[in-house]
Amino acid sequence: MQSASSRIASIDILRGIIMIIMALDHTRDFFHNTAMTADPLDAATTTPLLFFTRWITHYCAPAFVFLSGLSAYIASQKKTMKEASTFLMKRGLWLIIAELVIVTLGLTFNPLYNVFILQVIWAIGWSMIVLGLLMRLSFKAVLFTxxxxxxxxNILDYFTLPGNIWKILFTSFGTVIPMGGNRFIFAFYAILPWTSAMLLGYCAGYFFRKDATVEVRRKFLLITGSAAILLFIVLRSINHYGNPTPWEFQQTGFRTFLDFIDVSKYPPSLDFLCMTLGPTLLALAGLEQVKGRWQEVISVYGKVPFFYYILHFYLLHFLLVIAFFLSGYTAGDIVDPNIPFLFRPVNFGYTLPIVYAIWISVVAILYKPSQWFGKYRQTHTQWWLKYI
Incomplete structure (x- = not known):
């Protein structure tokens, strides 16, 4: 039998890995010279390193959403069902507000809020509300949904959905909603496909309960993870259902392979979720009994994911402002009408090696603040700490 604390430790390790990799993608967005002018996943034009730099970060959002559901199940074991449900809905509402106010400002540095950007925190917030409601029905209701x-x-790929509400729920990517007064909402994350990952993460938490054995849990993770990967390969090979865009043969076998694994994240297709959550489950199984100094370091980020998430955006954008002026730009260049981020002209940026150096520096800088906040949360009991 494995203790609850060691089981949670494996989650913290994986979540820490996710948070570190996630920062790479946002560093690329802010600092790479072609981030705003080219698709890094275009198999016909990309380079292997650029493709990998973008593609590896695909694992972050689905794994994070899945682990959020898993953590919700573990936390619910210490509460009544009503208490757990109510907390999830409150936290979900808080995350939606945080996306609109705190994350949007960190992304855009625009205090006038001309643009609101709805991404993963928004999707997690709504998913928590849905989960909180379904929990009140039954575990089976969560699993079935x-x-x-x-x-x-992905059945909806074959239909044209009317109105922005349907798009936001199921298919949105870059759905622009005018608010009047030169203000817009950019919806990048469709809610309900991401909700499926949280609901299944919650159900997977059944194998992380106190009386679950390591052997049973690892068997579940290995079987379901392998099955998800196999389903991805089969569906992608059939090339019909499971992804809105089929793969095509490219000029070389390697580029055809790149197109094969380039599946839709916006919205997350069945192929995408299988491709990413399959290895996530295998990683959870492999991290069950991992010990060592590296595990302790990575867990620091995994224990305070929301704190780290917010902080890394503001640090990246602050560094972007410095790089902006050092590159010779002036106050007249702060606003680019083609980009929602201030201090980020379309043609600004550096090569990938410099992007990687900035990424590593940002992760290193955030280690001590993350460590401090993790210890603070362990030794303090203010109510608001439960929401960060």
Whole structure:
């Protein structure tokens, strides 16, 4: 039998890895010279390193959403169902507000809020609200809804959905909603496909309960993770259902392979979720009994994911402002009408090696603040700490 604390430790390790990799993608967005002018996943034009730099970060959002559901199940074991449900809905509402106010400002540095950007925190917030409601029905209701959304949402690829509400729920990527007064909402994350990952993460938490054995849990993770990867390969090979865009043969076998694994994140397709969550489950199984100094370091980030997430955006954008002026730009260049981020002209940026150096520096800088906040949260009991 494995203790609850060691089981949670494996989650913290994986979440820490996710948070570190996630920062690479946002560093690329802010600092790479072609981030705003070229698609890094275009198999016909990209380079292997650029493709990998973008593609590896695909694992972050689905794994993070899945682990959020898993953590919700573990936390619910210490509360009544009503208490757990109510907390999830409150936290979900807080995350939606945080996306609109705190994350948007960190991304844009625009205090006038001409643009609101709805991304993963927004999707997690709504998913928590849905989970909180379904929990009040039954565990089976959570499982059934999760499976239905997970395997069935790509049916909507064959229909034209009317109105922005349907797009935001199922298919949004870059859905622009005018608010009047030169203000817009950019919806990048469709809610319900991401909700499926959280609901199934919650159900997977059943194997992390106190009386679950390591052997049973690892068997579940290995079988389901392998099955998800196999399903991805089969569906992608058939090239019909499971992803809105089929793969095509490219000029070389390697570039054809790149196109094969380039599946839709916006919205997350069934192929995308299988490709990313399959290895996530295998990683959870492999990290069950991992010990060492590196595990302790990575766990620091995994224990305070929201704190780190917010902080890394503001640090990156602050560094961007410095680089902006050092590159010779002036106050007249702060606003680019083609980009929602201030201090980020379309043609600004550096090569990938410099992007990687900035990424590593940002992760290193945030280690001590993350460590401090993790210890602070362990030794203090203010109510608001539960929401960060």
């Amino acid at each position: 999760g499976l239905l959304l997970f395997f069935g949402h």
